[in-house]
Amino acid sequence: MILSQPHLLRRLLLVSALLGLVLVLSLLAGLLWGSSQADWRQSLLALIGFSPTDDILPTILWQIRFPRVVLAALVGGTLSLGGLVFQALLHNPLAEPYILGISGGAAVGAIIGILLGLAPFPGVAVLAFLGSMGVMAVVIFLTPRQTGGGKDALLLSGVMVNALCTALILFFVTITQDSRLHNILHWLMGDLSAALPQQILALAILLPPCHLIIFILARPLNLLSMGEEQASYLGLAVTTVTYILLGVTSLMLSATVCQSGLVGFVGLVVPHLLRLWLGPEHRVLVPACILGGGAYLVWCDLMARVLPSQGELPVGVITALIGAPLFIFLLQRSRL
Numbered sequence: 001m002i003l004s005q006p007h008l009l010r011r012l013l014l015v016s017a018l019l020g021l022v023l024v025l026s027l028l029a030g031l032l033w034g035s036s037q038a039d040w041r042q043s044l045l046a047l048i049g050f051s052p053t054d055d056i057l058p059t060i061l062w063q064i065r066f067p068r069v070v071l072a073a074l075v076g077g078t079l080s081l082g083g084l085v086f087q088a089l090l091h092n093p094l095a096e097p098y099i100l101g102i103s104g105g106a107a108v109g110a111i112i113g114i115l116l117g118l119a120p121f122p123g124v125a126v127l128a129f130l131g132s133m134g135v136m137a138v139v140i141f142l143t144p145r146q147t148g149g150g151k152d153a154l155l156l157s158g159v160m161v162n163a164l165c166t167a168l169i170l171f172f173v174t175i176t177q178d179s180r181l182h183n184i185l186h187w188l189m190g191d192l193s194a195a196l197p198q199q200i201l202a203l204a205i206l207l208p209p210c211h212l213i214i215f216i217l218a219r220p221l222n223l224l225s226m227g228e229e230q231a232s233y234l235g236l237a238v239t240t241v242t243y244i245l246l247g248v249t250s251l252m253l254s255a256t257v258c259q260s261g262l263v264g265f266v267g268l269v270v271p272h273l274l275r276l277w278l279g280p281e282h283r284v285l286v287p288a289c290i291l292g293g294g295a296y297l298v299w300c301d302l303m304a305r306v307l308p309s310q311g312e313l314p315v316g317v318i319t320a321l322i323g324a325p326l327f328i329f330l331l332q333r334s335r336l
Contacts, residue, residue, distance in 0.1 A: 012284050019291035023073060026295040030069035030302050031061055067195035072301045072315070073294035074203045075192070075260045076270075078252050080293025081214060083267020084285055085249045088225040089242060092154055093272065094330055097253050098264030100158035104165030105135025106250075106257035107188065111172050128254035135161050136250060155331075190263035190316025192301050199259050210252040211290055217245060218282040225280065263297070263316045265323020270296050272330070 032043040047061055079097065086095040086102075097103045109131025113124035142157035169188065214221075220241045223231035228238050256263075270293040271285070278284050297315065300322070304313040 008281070008283065012287065015278060015284055016287050016291065019288055019295070023291045023295040023298075026298040027069050027073060030072065030298045031065050033302060034060070034065055034305050067197055067200055068192050068301065069298050070200050071192050071195040071203070071259065072298045074200070074207055075256045075263060076266055076297025076300075077211070077290040077292075077294035078207055078256045079263060079266040080270035080289040080296070081211060081267075081286065082249050082253045084271040084282070084289045085214060085221070085245055086267070087271060088221045088282065089245060090154060091225065091227065093275075094155060094268065094327065095158075096265065096268040096327075098262060098266075099155065099162070099268065099327070100139055101135045101162035101165055102132050102139075102250065102253060103257050103262050103264070104162045104169070105131040105133075106254040107131070107262055108165050108168050108172075109254065110258050111169060115172065115176060125255050125258050128258050129251050132250040132254045132257075133247070135165065136246065188262050188316075189314035190261045190319065191314050192260055193312065195259075203255060203259060206255050207252055210248050211286075213248050214245065215283075215286045217241060218286045221245070221282040221286075222280070225282070261314075261316065263319055265319050265327065266293055266297055266300075268330075269319075269323045269326055272326070 031047060034043075043057065043061060082102075083096045086097065086100065087093050089095075106128040109127035109129070110124050112131075113127035116123075116127075118124050118127065138161055139154070139157045142160070143154045220231070220236055223234055223236050224238070224242065228242075232238050271289055274285055274288045274292055278288055297319070300318040301315045304315045304318045307313065307318075
């Protein structure tokens with residue numbers, strides 16, 4: 001379909017090339033800067049194979065920073081794309097996996113999986129997926145279907161369910177003596193410091209097919225964003241497409257939550273800014289969110305590493321400091 005529209009294809013390639021370059025430069029910045037004493041010039045020399053003054057620097061670059069920046073790019077792109085899908089399906093520009101409690105439901109499922117001894121990745125991811133799907137079903141059920149139900153009802157439903165998920169998480173943390181959950185509170189704020197090659201490989205295998213499915217359904221997303229009734233009149237199988245999008249989006253979000261914890265507001269900030277720049281065309285927005293969201297979270301994680309004079313912040317703290325004020329501004333503007 002895109003091939004038959006040369007102007008759209010050119011726009012897609014131009015935006016993808018530009019944001020792809022931004023992502024590559026962001027990954028390079030994430031590799032060169034960090035909390036070590038080496039400056040970016042020394043890091044650059046070590047990156048290309050020359051490290052005359054610090055033998056440990058290549059180890060820091062390739063075994064610590066490289067997995068972390070790749071994980072940040074995968075998680076950021078997925079969270080941004082998830083926000084874009086939810087905003088189109090729910091007809092609400094403020095919809096976002098963290099705000100709606102979808103990420104919280106995935107976290108509850110992941111913790112239950114850890115307590116049941118289902119780690120590593122596959123078993124925990126299955127329960128995280130079920131948790132996110134369950135929360136999504138509850139939020140949609142609690143939201144009035146009438147047009148007058150409005151944005152506030154959806155957001156209120158998400159906040160209530162998110163509070164319940166937080167309570168369940170704290171309950172599990174309180175009653176367990178499992179050593180694997182000792183750092184759970186740090187993880188809940190979003191933590192990319194424990195990036196492991198096998199985790200990145202699992203995400204690298206799972207996430208691209210999910211991204212591709214959503215890109216293939218980008219045109220139906222355009223129709224769904226106009227309303228289910230109008231999309232149905234235009235010949236779209238609304239129920240089928242909606243279930244596919246919800247299932248695929250929940251799967252990829254639950255997988256990222258298993259690896260990164262709760263990183264909030266990425267799915268709000270990035271799609272909103274890209275929509276202002278690129279307009280409502282999802283065939284352009286889908287790849288833009290993947291690339292732009294990846295670059296955004298790489299920079300947020302870099303700030304989490306370099307801003308504290310000692311130690312580091314969870315990346316979720318940085319994303320919340322940026323995203324929460326934007327959410328309040330957008331919510332206030334939507335009521336005017």
